[in-house]
Amino acid sequence: MPIVILVAFFGLFLPKTAKAQQEEVMLTFSNPAVGSVYVGCLYDYKSNAVYLPVNELFSLLEINYLPDGKNFTVSGNFISPDNPYVINFLTMQVQLGKTTRQLKPDDFKIGETEYYLSPRIFEEVFGLKFSVNIDQLFLSLETTHRLPVQERKAREMARSRIEEFGIKPLDYPLGYSRKRSVVNGSMLDYSILGDYSKEDKSLSYTFTGGMELLGGDIQGTFNGYNSNNGIHTLNTSGLRWHYGFRDNKFISGITMGQTITTGLQPLSITGLSLTNDPIEPRQMFETYLIDGTTEPNSEVEIYVNDRLAGFKRADELGYYRFNIPITYGTTRTSLHIYTPSGQLIVTDRQLQVPFTFLPKGVVTYNVQAGKVEGFMADSIQEKWVAHANVAMGVTNWLTASAGTQFRDNPSLSNMKKIYYGSLSARIAKQYLLNVDAAPQNYYRLTGSVMYASNLSLNMIYTRFDGTSEFNFRGATDDINANVYIPFRLLGMETGIRFSGDHLILPNSSQTTILSDFSARLGKVNMRFNYRDNFETSQGTTTFGNALLTTALTYTIARTPGVPVYIRGMYLRAQNMYDIRHNQFQQSEMELSHSAFKTGRFNLILGYSHLTKKVNAQLGFTLDLNKVRSTTTLNSSEGGTWVRQSLNGSIGWDMLNNKTVFSNRQQVGRSAASVLLFVDNNNSGQYDEGDQLLPYQGVKLDRSSIMEVGRDSILRLSQLQSYYKYNLSVNRNAIPDPTLVPLKDKFSFIADPNQYKRIEIPFYRGGTIEGAVLIARNGTTTGQGGLRLNLKAVGKEFETVLRTMSDGGFYTMDLAPGKYTIDVDTVQLGFLNVKQVQKLSFEVKAKAEGDYLEGLNIILIPADSVITTGRRSFIESKPVEKNDAKNDGNLDVVKPTKQKEATEQTEEQNSNLKYRLRKRN
Template sequence: MINSIYNIIHSRYSSIKMLYLLLPLCCCRMLLYAADNKDPEPEPILFETSVFLVVQGVGGLEVPALINGDTAYLSVTDVFDFIKVRNNRSATGDSLSGYFLGEKDLYLIDRAKNEIHYRDHVYRLHKEDLAVSGTSIFLRLEYFGKVFGLPCKFNFRNLSVNMNTRLELPAVREMRLALMRQNINRLNGKAKADTVIKRDYPLFRFGMADWSVVANQRTQASDIWVNLGLGATIAGGEATASLNYNNYVQQQIAPDKDVKEIRPFDQRQQFYRWRYVDNDQRALRQIIAGKIFTQSISSIFDPVVGVQLTNAPTTYRRSFGTYTLSNITEPGWTVELYVNNALVDYTVADAAGFYTFDVPLVYGNSQIRLRFYGPFGEERIQEQNISIPFNFLPKNEFEYTASAGFVEDSLSSRFSRAQMNYGATRHITIGAGAEYLSSIPTNPAMPFVTTSIRMATNLLFNGEYTHNVRTQGILTYRTRSNLQVDVQYTRYKKGQQAIIYNFREERKIMLAKPFFGQHFSMFTRLTLNQLVSQDLKYTTSELLLSGAILRVGTNFTTYAVMVGKDQPFIYSNLGLSFRIPGKFLVMPQVQYAYTDNRLISARCEIGKYLFRNGYLNASYEKNYRSQISNFQLGLRYDFSFGQMGASILRSNHTTTVVESARGSLVYDGKTGYTGVSNRSMVGTGGIILQAFLDLNGNGQHDKGEPKAEGLRLSVNGGRVFQNRQDTTLRVQDMEPYTTYYLDLSNSNFDNIAWRAKNQVISVVVVPNQLKLIEVPVVVVGEVSGQVLLHESETTRGLGRIRVCFYRPDSSMVASTLTETDGFFNYMGLPPGAYTARIDPEQLKKLGLLCTPASLPFHISANKEGDVIDGLRFIVEREAGAIGKAW
């Protein structure tokens, strides 16, 4: 009994034990079975839409996308097309290949294997990282950054993607190169324009006038200086006149002298000139009559009246270096540099009056001119004509200048000069000519030869020999560290009378170099000049330091004068300029003589700008040598119509009051515009742009065609003014005879259907004129429709399909791509008949047939613009095109 009970218990225990052993195995088997029979996870639901892609340095574009929550997929083809990355789709449509930045950066996006091959790496993706929709392959957003270095950030709220990268994308590189080529073409005058406005040659047209008045009142006398400058066009040429009245000298005449001998309206102080320019004529480009500028060898101090002929153009030619030009004027004066009548640069003289320019050396004979503008009215404008010694021409180019006339001196001396230059090689230019001046007693005829040699990249030589007058040589060298060395030697023939100097030799050496640091910038110049005569040597030296130290303008100049064996006279001039609280400008200056060990003079000026357009200054100066004290107080204010100023000077017991005013007038007879300015306008040019609605499309402003508001202008020079009352744009202060390019692509008209017919206009500016340019605005039409794919009794939109628009003569006008839903839209078709067709090459590649093959439509002409919609193309798969991409 007990044994049986034991056997039962033992057998049940063994069963329970076996059950506990089998239970985990069963559970595992059940779990494995459940796992094997579990339904696969559904693929993520992707919504097809479009997002706005913004690429740094390129711009923005709407591209097809697939979205699932915060995850986005972008069409690889659209993105790569936008950033100009080469991509080719396979015939089966399941892969993309090409190269990324360079031809060695090959890549392959394989949808079948879910892999990306880029350079020497293989990136294995999950199945859900790549998607296909229609004709496009979509890649998950983060892989643009992981694989190609194009990190992207998706914003679901505004459906936008920002792509930032440090790589120079092909699109960025293409834009940079295009801009460089555009700038080069513009410098060479070869920029592309939609239309060219030709220059006209009117018989007479008045345009500009400058005026200025300076009056002085002193204790014993008063005087006045009046200037009137006039600019016009006469017989197609530039006519300029400057009339001056100044009775200062007459007021200084003693009572017993004949006042009639000194005329306030002296003919030598008047300027008049007529110049005809045609830069397209190689044989003769300029004809000048009146008071002419001559680079004479002989000493001429009076104006020359005559005629000048030359084939030298007025425009710039390619620059190959610079020449440092520096000098001294009054402290705080503005100095403008003109090369061939074109404003190149300007600067403000420092506290000691020093200024410097790097003059560009251009091919041909350049006329260098400086204009000085003082703070008030005293001699506000002075002109100095400076000759740069280097004259280079391109190889095999010939240039000449011939002048003839008479000098307004007491003898009415006859003068003539002819010079010819020829570019023998790229680095050597030779020249020859002759000069004649009848007032020279002996040897009035002076033949000469010249040469300019570019011996090395930064080593230039110029030589000149004038028979019976002088022999001259100039050597200049500039290192890579901007150290410039100039050496000049001139030997005069004994007894020559063409040049008033009685020296036999002139020697000059100059060293100049700029220095830059974290807290300073400094220009240094050391000059040694020696004049040698038969009896003595006259030597002068100058050491100049000019720049800014800790925001303090500093000029320290030391001079030394040595005559023969006498003791040298050495003195220094220190000038500072700095600002103090309250925006006051302080300019102290002292002069000290080392030879006498005493102070020569001290001066301090303080000034402040008032109300943006005014300037108030006060100065005090004490000369310890002459015991003269000067106190001056002045005020200047710039109005829109002119500039006015007044100052009072107290010198010991003499008081002088000066009043000044200057301005300019601009007039255009065609438009009736009359304007004023506080700048000098004579000699400059300008344009007036007026947009009109070209309803009949003939490009001319006909009666009844209204003005169009919203014209916007971008131009490579001048100052732009907008007149909202008559919807015109005015550009002034433009360099004459220069080609300007007017970009109207940013115009914003009242109607979106209005477009400027010519987006880029080329125009040559005429001096002393405001040229009227009427801009036709055409009314463009809009066309829209849809491309649908019909397959298996279903119809859906098909994206990335190119729709082309043709004229009746079968020439293509424009094209556009369909969106992901198959819709297309294009705006910009002028009125007329058109035909829409899907690109036949794309249909052939995709293996599709289109019905209908083409759709004709017509854009009507009306003020608001025409809209054509409802164009519909149905495409179907071509028989046997299973393996093709569609």
Template sequence: MLVELLLGRVAARTVEGYRVGDEALVPLRAFLELARVRVRQVTPGRLEAVLEPGGRPLVVDRGAAVARAGDRRVPLDTGRVVADATELYVPTGVLEALLRVRVLVDWGALTVVVPDPRGLPVHDAAVREEARRAFLRAGAVERADRYERLPRAGGGLSLDYALTLPSSSPVEEASYAVRGGLDLLGGSLEAGVASIGPARDGEVRVDASWLGVWRGARWVQQARLGSGVATGPRATTITGASVTNAPYVRPALLGVLPFAGQVGAGWTVEAYRGGQLVAYDTTRSDGRFELGFPVFFGENPIDFAAYGPNGEVVRYNRTVRLPATLLPARRLEYGLSGGACRFVSCDAAANADLRYGVSRRWTLQAGLDQFWRDTLADVTAPYAGAFGALTNVVGVSGEAVLDGFVRGAVNVEPSLDLRFTAAATAFADSAPALLAGVEGRTAQLFAGAFWRPDPRLDFTYVEASWQRTTIRDGALDVVRAGGALQRRELRVLPFVQYERRAVAASVLDFWVTGLTALVTTPSTWGAAGRWFLRAGGEFEDASRLRVASLQLVRQVCRELNVDLGATWFGGEGRPLLQASLNLFVPQFRATATGRVDPSGASSGLLSVQGSLMADPVRGAFATSPLTSVERGGLSGQVYLDRDADGRRGPGEPGLPGVRLQVGSQFVRTDRAGRYRLTDLLPFEPVLLQVDSLSLEDPLWRPGQERVSVEPPPNRFVQVDVPIVPTQVLEGRVERVTPDGPVPFAGATLELVAEASGRSLTLTTFTDGSFYVLGVRPGRYRLGVSAEVLAALRLEGEVAILEVSPDPDVPPAPVVLRVGAGR
């Protein structure tokens, strides 16, 4: 007899079977092929297959009266097994025992159903296919529903402050720094004063600058006047001007990098970053594949999973490390700067810099540094460099400066758990300290390695390094080996270091060994709070104490912790004692420190720092323990927009306790529905979204799901968030037949908002009905999807709906009819 074999909702086939009483004998080979289990061999009365993953053998042998799946054995009643030349019919109970699935037989409907096929390769393949469809849907750029176009009118005010008061003379020995900022001409104007040394000396440093940013502009994206940092590879602090077409904030995404490999024909290969699917491909007939996955600056740990057609699974991982010096392919960036030197030994400095992304893997750089000096000769230093990735595992870099130095480095990182690094620098004999760092240095070599034996243990690893620095009459070698071992709340970090200093005819060498132990109390200690204990010591030549320390930190509450410490130095009889209180509140942060040195002298220090920013929504200054100068702020109100017009009117209250996400930060509204957030990056768009689960009524929705805002510097911008009441839309779909209308089950419907063009897909139930929550007020079109109608050669109605914001005026039930096309 013929029965329908159904594996959940993922696979179905009509097969021939047998009925013995109420039990069904199903064709085993057909079942396994439908489930995508690889069948190796079928002979009369015997079938051999392989269960993946793991390559476990599955054998059903009628002659031996036994069935086996891996280590499991299932007895066979040979009288209830039917065999022919190409098939073996077994009872459903045998299938359940072998494959650990549940099988239901309905003789009225002539169906054999596995309601939950999880664990079978066909189900796993269906899950992966749905994940790929979701990946493709997510690949479309998620655009904001609303863009806040803020005028660059200027205004605002922000102020950073820092004050340090010693106990010995709080006024005369005090030091301070104050910096203010304004939004001026679409940019950030900053000015500040800071004491140099104790306040009694009267010496102050004055800084002022203006930064303009034009995001996405072709020729100029940044310009700074006043105090700043010169362009180019050497960060020289100047007072002058700089201009560049480099972005203010470089996108983390560098581009798409290809990765090729080979497994087997008919396999699917997926790439994951942080558990999220980022790329997939199906192998060609020769088993080769090529993935293109997005890569970011820095480390890119990628996990690969290869799935065979019969459930085979192969997993491995690779790490792609891309230095921040790389540019996207065919991207040209320049930088020009010049001004008076501030903190280095020169009177003035200038730089012209060019960088070009030759490909996704290589970037070239060239430029000129010019330094003017008073009593010494001026320095003109043209330079050139190259940075790139030879493979997905090996990165290299090199730089040469005329009459300065030549440097090269290589980094080999097969994974996050294994890394090798080597670098070499040769300095010219005449290289000035401006370029060599230290006068008289001739060369520097470095080699290092890192290995984590178990990827699951982040803080269990070993590392080793060697560094050699040569000067004109000697050399310094430092060899160090260490590691870390963690067991629950205890972490131990031992190390050993050898130093050899050879200067002229003298040689000095010695060993240093040390051990640091860290203990953190578990969070389950409750009222005892969180404690952190750190103890360590270093010994020279394995016997003489160099330094020993003990530190205890007690977290009293989230805003306050107490830090107690003692440090012993070799040759000192008494320790250095220190205690501090650290306070971090929404208004400011402060640290009070007291210490007693080995001689018995005591001292204390109080430091306070924070910032202010004018908030026009509340008519007051917002306080913060973080910096506010050259940062942006966002404030506004979340309110119930009863008439869905996007403007707050009478009778539309603020909503308390609503959780908002702004970029990576979160904030909740106060009792009046107001919110305020500081420390936002200016000039760059950020998405504001409402956590719908924090809304009081499940039928409330934000007027826009995503709002894009570009915060200006040094001030708040007001963005109010309307919450609109939504409606429930329900109805049914009927299929017109000669015998009358019948429910159209499983029909795909599309609900399209005419104002925005956004669509929502829904599916009818078995009785043809549908039901959808959270439909925002507006005008909609609703109909069966064009793909379904075309596939079934049907024609259908399209309903035009007006959804009211008034909850007392619900939309009427919708009836859609479809029928045969012409």
């Protein structure tokens, strides 16, 4: 009983004289992980002491805590599950791990909705050094602990980069689909190359054009060459029309014109091609299930090849489930489980899949037919060719394929018709086996494996079936092997690779061996390559050159102590030595350095030990945004010549009537023009008079180049045609924080050879105003000091609001959409009340901003019964306020209550600072 009386005296039932000495003040708490938020603290005038809220700070720092209002305790795990703590305000003790500390009456306060501790206790017990500047109403934190909120922020940042891994976890709602046109877009890539020497002067050029035609994309290349010796040529290549289909398992593309077959021996033809291979290449071959159980509400992450690929929260039973897309090749998966108590559980796995694999049940095909073109048709007098192949994922570990090719060539009887097939298998999830068969040509067996230690083995055995275009030399067998052995050297991870090829002919054999080793010593990269070959015929072995190539590279650091003119300079030295003949063959040194921010000089000096000649090459590359220029000067004893090249691309943004220059190729790709604008007339689309926002205010889930033009339009280039992109609005890039987009996440499909127009309207943020009222004995009173959780419906947005002394609350800059507000459940427990119902409202898109008032939340005693037949308590519906027009200047008109609350807070802070100055 004395303990209860003591607690009552220090906390809940403070006398009026004691209460008058204390005041709740709002301190600005600034922390990199938490951000800048307000924290409600207690200030004691008599002792000039500040007391910090336990539950609120632990909640912000995401330290595990469980308040118990009946027993006056706060307990949980501090940072890790093996470090439990209990703060007992009845016994006035704090226990952390096995250490117990006794509290003094001046170390804590018990408020109406919160427990408070002095900053000294936070520091001495938990290692959280809070610094309070009462004059500036500022609170800061210093600690050596890695706080849970920091861990979560780091994980969220990694999750935001999931798209960089190339596997999209979720497609945003489609905002702009594929829009086909009869004629649209226009792009032109160009390359102009001029050579000048005393004996010869020449000019060559290449122009590649592309546009949309008849709903598909058409492109082609013109090549020209002119020289002073009378040679003039002009020809075309790659002239073809393509029509793409997305999300169609039967056909994905039709191509007419100049194309290449996909058989055993690719041929250039002019004809027709059909396929159902997806437009966006498959990024996985199957879905691999990983599931299990852990502590309920644990955060579970899955990493693929050391990069985050998925995230889920375990359900109330602790169950989690991932369908992981496994990419081709070797895939390492690592499961990270973060339990609510702070424990980290890690489980690693490794999977191996063939590159030729298809998902189970998936069937793909390719069909091409046409006339052979180029030198091939002239040399073998061939006219027509037809090819077709089909592949199918038989099981999760087996894929089969077959194909055939017919050629109109009587001179090659065994090549007129070719049939081939293959089987690809995955054994024990990491051993790959592939069998290829092409009767009358060859049979091939391929096997490979890579272990968790990075040790890898690969072997290919080919048995030739007679002389053919695949075996001009008449070999019988070919064996190729490759092995990589990793190891540690001087504390660094490195390795050595060995490879060899053994070709067996009827009366001889040829063998080539190769080894490669690279290492890093300080800032110097070293590479050693050894190459040798020999031939055996009739018992006699003839050896070739045994070449040892050594290369050293070094990049000078860009530190302040290094002279400016050599910072970032790249140096490379290389020697080629013939071990068998004991002589050097070639020595070379390269120096490269950036200049003028967009340029780079390159100097190469070489010396041939065999011919005793020196050659030099000096180059300068200027990489501007609109064009790339390269100048090269070569000099040797044979003479001097100069080469100048210009490369770039021109695109036409038709809808915005803008010509866009670029130093990168654009034909065959796509682009987008993104209009970020303030929708002054609430039309939902860009009209004359709307204000364009010239900022890089969007993010894509794939790589692209972003640039804001002089017309204030953001253009995205280097997009892949027909691909679907996820776009999100980056509000941090918009200087005006009151502007919010109507849609902040959506997807679009890139149209080929053109700029796709995308409009994103912005509006002034909405403002809400209301109060939290407690209904007791037929009367309602406002409740101050409460934390309100504001959440968006269907969006990832959540924030905390605070009620003022009269129970009122407000906030600004809300994006259009639906929201809910809940009172903090911990504080409801302190007050022994409950919320009648969740408050819901909608902010509408308006250029001047939407304003809702009368959003009242009713609280009743926890033991009361809520009747649904009739309303026992007053409920206020949201009221829309139609503010007067402001002649288009879009300045936000502050609500009356907001202004009053601001003035009340400023007056309170001014009075506090005045009393502090008077006391000092």
